[in-house]
Amino acid sequence: MGNLKIYPSKLKGELKIPPSKSMAHRAIICAALSDKLCRIDNIDYSDDIIATIEAMKSLGAIITKHEDCVEVVGVYKDIQDTRQNKVIDCNESGSTLRFLVPISLLFEGSSRFIGRGNLGKRPLTTYYNIFDKQNIKYSFEKDILNLEVEGVLKGGTFEVEGNVSSQFISGLLFTLPLLKEDSKIIITTDLESKSYVDLTLKVLKDFGIEIINKNHKEFIIRGNQKYEGRNYRVEGDYSQGAFFLCADAIGNEILCKDLNIDSLQGDKEVINILRKMNVDIIAKKNEIEGKRRKKLKSTYIDGSQCPDIIPIITSVAALAKGKTEIVNVGRLRIKECDRLSAITSELNKLGANIIEKEDSIIVEGVDELEGNVEVWSHKDHRIAMTLAIVSSRCKKPIVIKDYDCVSKSYPKFFEDFEKIGGISVEWNVGQ
Numbered sequence: 001m002g003n004l005k006i007y008p009s010k011l012k013g014e015l016k017i018p019p020s021k022s023m024a025h026r027a028i029i030c031a032a033l034s035d036k037l038c039r040i041d042n043i044d045y046s047d048d049i050i051a052t053i054e055a056m057k058s059l060g061a062i063i064t065k066h067e068d069c070v071e072v073v074g075v076y077k078d079i080q081d082t083r084q085n086k087v088i089d090c091n092e093s094g095s096t097l098r099f100l101v102p103i104s105l106l107f108e109g110s111s112r113f114i115g116r117g118n119l120g121k122r123p124l125t126t127y128y129n130i131f132d133k134q135n136i137k138y139s140f141e142k143d144i145l146n147l148e149v150e151g152v153l154k155g156g157t158f159e160v161e162g163n164v165s166s167q168f169i170s171g172l173l174f175t176l177p178l179l180k181e182d183s184k185i186i187i188t189t190d191l192e193s194k195s196y197v198d199l200t201l202k203v204l205k206d207f208g209i210e211i212i213n214k215n216h217k218e219f220i221i222r223g224n225q226k227y228e229g230r231n232y233r234v235e236g237d238y239s240q241g242a243f244f245l246c247a248d249a250i251g252n253e254i255l256c257k258d259l260n261i262d263s264l265q266g267d268k269e270v271i272n273i274l275r276k277m278n279v280d281i282i283a284k285k286n287e288i289e290g291k292r293r294k295k296l297k298s299t300y301i302d303g304s305q306c307p308d309i310i311p312i313i314t315s316v317a318a319l320a321k322g323k324t325e326i327v328n329v330g331r332l333r334i335k336e337c338d339r340l341s342a343i344t345s346e347l348n349k350l351g352a353n354i355i356e357k358e359d360s361i362i363v364e365g366v367d368e369l370e371g372n373v374e375v376w377s378h379k380d381h382r383i384a385m386t387l388a389i390v391s392s393r394c395k396k397p398i399v400i401k402d403y404d405c406v407s408k409s410y411p412k413f414f415e416d417f418e419k420i421g422g423i424s425v426e427w428n429v430g431q
């Protein structure tokens with residue numbers, strides 16, 4: 001993996017924010033479960049989206065990639081014939097894995113899920129508990145993703161914790177409408193990442209699937225439903241837009257295009273957080289820009305509903321006056337890396353003042369960051385992108401080790417970074 005030296009510079013210009021990875025996963029899955037030809041527009045071929053495309057192809061869907069759209073031949077019926085003994089490579093994508101496991105159990109046969117990086121360490125017990133109850137055969141290895149499942153899922157009542165990953169709930173929501181029986185999902189704890197469940201429900205509705213949401217505590221799912229194929233455009237991604245809005249907050253001037261102000265994406269919360277920190281957010285229909293008022297101020301942030309924007313928000317807090325407490329963020333430890341520990345150690349190397357607690361971080365703002373050090377992405381795209389943005393407020397250059405992991409969600413990140421004035425060169429560590 002490569003290293004990149006970044007020279008501090010002011011970032012300025014306009015950017016089309018890439019399509020929402022979360023919505024693209026969902027639209028591709030729904031299209032592939034329909035029985036029509038669907039075109040999904042505004043697709044970016046990040047590693048995670050490629051994983052979902054290939055996974056749905058393994059299950060029998062026919063997906064043709066064009067420059068920025070995919071054509072999906074919904075082959076719901078054919079999945080029945082083609083699913084036998086499939087290997088499904090999820091690469092590092094938690095969404096692909098947790099969405100596809102229950103979908104693969106729609107029909108007879110076995111599937112083997114493999115992947116890379118931290119994926120084998122991310123929790124799956126929620127599904128194992130369901131398999132145990134339903135006599136679905138499974139085997140797995142510790143810490144390495146090599147999960148074999150065999151059996152057919154039956155409808156009924158599913159009790160699922162809401163504080164491990166919402167992706168289990170989404171996975172079941174995709175699958176249960178296609179079973180013969182009616183089902184109910186009961187959420188047994190507070191639901192974190194609620195907006196991701198809402199995104200699933202929205203895309204399901206767009207594809208003709210009806211689910212009754214009882215206050216995010218119970219979901220009632222009628223069986224024997226059909227996905228209605230349709231064309232779909234994926235909207236811009238707030239978790240990626242957040243990098244540039246936060247860049248604005250720390251003194252840059254980037255206009256973000258293709259961010260829908262009416263979006264259901266939970267990471268839109270970045271707007272409210274930045275407003276509380278003294279940033280004016282100017283939002284027109286599809287364009288958003290942040291303008292910092294005099295001084296950034298500290299605030300109190302609950303990260304339970306928007307885990308993906310916490311690394312970049314932490315970097316803004318690191319440069320705000322006073323103490324910012326970011327709470328309910330324990331689940332950041334079970335992402336591509338332990339993001340709480342990674343963001344604390346890497347920003348502190350740059351001169352920030354952050355203390356990591358079990359389920360929160362305390363950030364004491366400083367005026368400037370020093371730089372002049374090597375920092376590590378921990379092979380996590382959101383850590384790499386955070387470090388690149390925050391370099392604009394360092395006094396001296398920084399080197400980011402393993403920067404190319406951005407391909408997981410935003411392969412053109414550094415191309416866009418250059419477009420807005422970022423200055424970087426490939427670097428051999430120790431050079």
Ligand SMILES: O=C(O)C1=C[C@@H](OP(=O)(O)O)[C@@H](O)[C@H](O)C1
Nearest residue numbers: 022095165166167193196307308
């Ligand atoms: O459903 C989704 O698209 C996602 C759900 C969230 O995960 P958790 O529910 O595990 O927090 C989020 O962190 C992830 O990047 C994408």
Ligand SMILES: C=C(OP(=O)(O)O)C(=O)O
Nearest residue numbers: 092093094095308335409
């Ligand atoms: C955690 C992420 O994705 P996933 O859970 O799909 O791997 C992410 O994109 O930050």
